[in-house]
Amino acid sequence: MIKFILLFFSSFFFLNSFAVSGQLIPNGNYELIWKHTNKKNNKTEILVIDYAEIIDGNVNFISMPCATGLEAYARKNFRYQASKDLSKLVVSGTISVWEDQWFKYEGKYLKQKFKLTFDKKSVSSDDPDFFELKKRAKYVDEFEQISLTIAKTLKGPQDNFKCIFERIDFTSASPETAHEMIDGLGKIKKKKTKVFGKLLLPENIDSKVPVVIMSHPSMGRVPEDWFKWFYDLGVGVFDTQHYLSRGGKDQWFYDLASEEAGTVDVYRALDVIAEDPRVDKNKIFLLGWSYGGLVVTNAHQKFFIERINPKNEFQAFISYYPYCPLVKKNTETSSKPLIILTGEKDRMCPMELCKDYMNIVKNSSPDSELHIFPKSYHRFDFTLLPKHVNIGRAENWSEEYLQEKIQSKRYNIGDPHKEITGPNGWSYFSIMDEEERDEILDPYREDANYIGYNKEADEASREIIKALIASL
Numbered sequence: 316m317i318k319f320i321l322l323f324f325s326s327f328f329f330l331n332s333f334a335v336s337g338q339l340i341p342n343g344n345y346e347l348i349w350k351h352t353n354k355k356n357n358k359t360e361i362l363v364i365d366y367a368e369i370i371d372g373n374v375n376f377i378s379m380p381c382a383t384g385l386e387a388y389a390r391k392n393f394r395y396q397a398s399k400d401l402s403k404l405v406v407s408g409t410i411s412v413w414e415d416q417w418f419k420y421e422g423k424y425l426k427q428k429f430k431l432t433f434d435k436k437s438v439s440s441d442d443p444d445f446f447e448l449k450k451r452a453k454y455v456d457e458f459e460q461i462s463l464t465i466a467k468t469l470k471g472p473q474d475n476f477k478c479i480f481e482r483i484d485f486t487s488a489s490p491e492t493a494h495e496m497i498d499g500l501g502k503i504k505k506k507k508t509k510v511f512g513k514l515l516l517p518e519n520i521d522s523k524v525p526v527v528i529m530s531h532p533s534m535g536r537v538p539e540d541w542f543k544w545f546y547d548l549g550v551g552v553f554d555t556q557h558y559l560s561r562g563g564k565d566q567w568f569y570d571l572a573s574e575e576a577g578t579v580d581v582y583r584a585l586d587v588i589a590e591d592p593r594v595d596k597n598k599i600f601l602l603g604w605s606y607g608g609l610v611v612t613n614a615h616q617k618f619f620i621e622r623i624n625p626k627n628e629f630q631a632f633i634s635y636y637p638y639c640p641l642v643k644k645n646t647e648t649s650s651k652p653l654i655i656l657t658g659e660k661d662r663m664c665p666m667e668l669c670k671d672y673m674n675i676v677k678n679s680s681p682d683s684e685l686h687i688f689p690k691s692y693h694r695f696d697f698t699l700l701p702k703h704v705n706i707g708r709a710e711n712w713s714e715e716y717l718q719e720k721i722q723s724k725r726y727n728i729g730d731p732h733k734e735i736t737g738p739n740g741w742s743y744f745s746i747m748d749e750e751e752r753d754e755i756l757d758p759y760r761e762d763a764n765y766i767g768y769n770k771e772a773d774e775a776s777r778e779i780i781k782a783l784i785a786s787l
Contacts, residue, residue: 338401339434340465341446342370344377348464349385351412352451355458362412362461365390366472369465372397372404381478381539385412388479404433410454410461417559427454431463444469476543480513483553487583489561489576491746493613493739494731496575499622510560510580515542516551516593525598525787526551528584528629530577530607531558535565537604538697544777550784553588555580557610566606568752569745575619577603577610582625589627598787600631602780605664605693608637609741612655612672615680617647618728630787633780636693638664639672640738643725646675652682654783656776658691662711663764668736671721686779688772695769696776703767710735711761 349362363382368375374395379387393408407430415425431450440447444467451462489505490496500506517524527550531537535558545552557572557580558564566572572580581601589596603611611634613619620628632653639655653676657666666687673685688695692703720736728738733755735744744752 338371339438340369340372340401340404340448341443341467343368343446343467344469344471345369346464346466346468347374347390348466349390350462350464351384351454352460352462353458354460360384363387363390366468372401376477377475378472379477379479381542383413383536383539385410386416386480387477389416391477391479402434404465406431406433406450406463412454412461414559414564415455417556417564418562425455427461429454429461433465439464474543474547476546477518478515478539478542480515480554482511483514483584483587484509484511485583485587486510487560487576487580489572490579491569491573491575492731492742493575493618493729496619496622497729499624500579508561508576510583511556512584513554513556514551514588514591515546515554517546517549520549520593523593523595524549524551525600525784526553526588526594527600527602528553528555528581528588530555530581530601530603530610532603532605532607532694533566535559535563538699540698548781548784551594553584555584569742573742573745574606574609574613574739575742577607578613578619579623581610581614582619582623585629586626596627597630599627599629600633600783600787601629602633602635603637604635604696605637608634608655608664609739612637612639612653613739615648615651615653615676616728617649617679620649631783633783635696635776636661636664637669638741639669640728640740641668641671641720641725641734641736642675642738643727644675646728646738648676648679648683650680652684652783653680654683654779655685656779657685657687658693658695658769658772659687659689660691660765661693661695662713662761663693663709665712665717667714667717667721684779686776688769688775691769691772692765692767694766696773697766697768698773700766700768702769703765705762706764706766708760708762709764710756710759711764712759716759 347365352359362384366378396405409426410429411426429452433448437448437450439449446467448465451460454461487508487510488500489508490503495503529537557577561571563571611632615632634655636657655669676683726732726737
């Protein structure tokens with residue numbers, strides 16, 4: 316009997332040792348690097364890099380950053396299946412990258428089934444400290460591929476942040492101009508538009524949390540570092556998708572969504588998010604950049620509040636480098652604070668207009684503030700930008716031109732006009748034909764027009780936002 320027991324344990328040990336010796340991926344910490352390759356232009360782009368612990372073939376994600384190319388919820392839901400003897404790892408699922416995940420082709424969303432089987436042939440480095448496997452698969456057609464590199468790393472993750480959103484759908488409207496909203500939303504042409512946003516709440520919350528509703532800039536997306544920044548503050552994020560909801564990803568003139576449409580979106584989102592039992596509806600504020608900054612200043616104005624008629628209200632409005640409107644002196648706003656954050660050297664959305672606008676706003680909203688950051692261009696908080704980069708031919712407003720406009724005719728919100736400096740001017744310009752727009756704008760377009768990151772201004776502006784959140 317004793318011999319049998321010894322034989323049994325010897326056999327078990329032998330089998331177990333064999334399984335370990337045949338294990339493909341050594342236990343440890345790994346980076347999972349997803350890439351997309353387009354053979355037509357010979358371009359390969361990193362979609363995202365996740366950080367995971369792999370133990371006995373089990374993939375345990377520790378860090379999953381936000382990524383426009385491939386959403387975190389998709390990566391998490393892929394199947395990671397190790398063989399019984401751990402000699403293989405199969406990663407499979409349905410993948411959709413970049414804009415393919417949002418737009419329909421011939422009535423269907425573009426999704427590609429994939430299966431990546433990692434075995435000994437996949438090993439590109441067998442160094443115990445830098446063990447690496449690579450595998451690729453066709454994506455859509457023979458010209459595109461997706462690939463996954465699993466690379467052992469000795470460094471730990473920078474954080475444990477997982478950017479896993481919940482998609483929230485709601486109904487909005489798509490007015491083209493403020494004038495179309497004069498009689499409310501009932502008579503506009505597109506009064507029912509399906510819109511969605513992405514909700515990200517802090518994990519392990521035991522009380523209701525404040526939420527920032529975001530309105531993206533004209534490039535169609537919020538810089539990815541902002542999501543983790545708010546997450547670390549214990550603030551939820553609702554990322555409103557003005558453009559993707561309407562079938563596009565970016566715009567200059569408003570062929571997708573006017574600033575008025577964006578304004579309806581954020582108020583409809585406010586009423587939806589305020590109903591979430593995890594959210595403190597008395598601590599919801601609005602934040603937007605450039606195009607989204609115009610959405611914020613609109614949302615602060617009584618003209619839009621009264622016509623959209625939301626059930627809830629924003630507790631604060633934060634607008635990064637908006638194009639401020641020259642409105643009449645008696646323009647009324649919410650009493651809640653509007654905080655405008657802009658750059659001294661921004662000539663596309665000049666600070667002179669915001670100085671004038673803030674003087675009017677303070678009549679209704681005395682706690683509102685304008686912060687002008689020295690040596691700062693448009694998009695001064697975009698951490699991935701260089702200090703300055705010329706974006707080419709664009710509107711560049713001189714001091715002489717601005718002072719002339721500040722002294723000229725002003726309009727009530729909702730009055731149609733052809734003045735770029737007038738309220739909602741870019742919306743009125745957008746419905747003109749190209750020839751008429753060019754005739755008006757060409758004298759003010761310059762070949763040298765700059766945007767750029769300014770670390771001091773970025774950090775200072777974020778401290779202002781932190782203080783505002785703490786005061787809510």
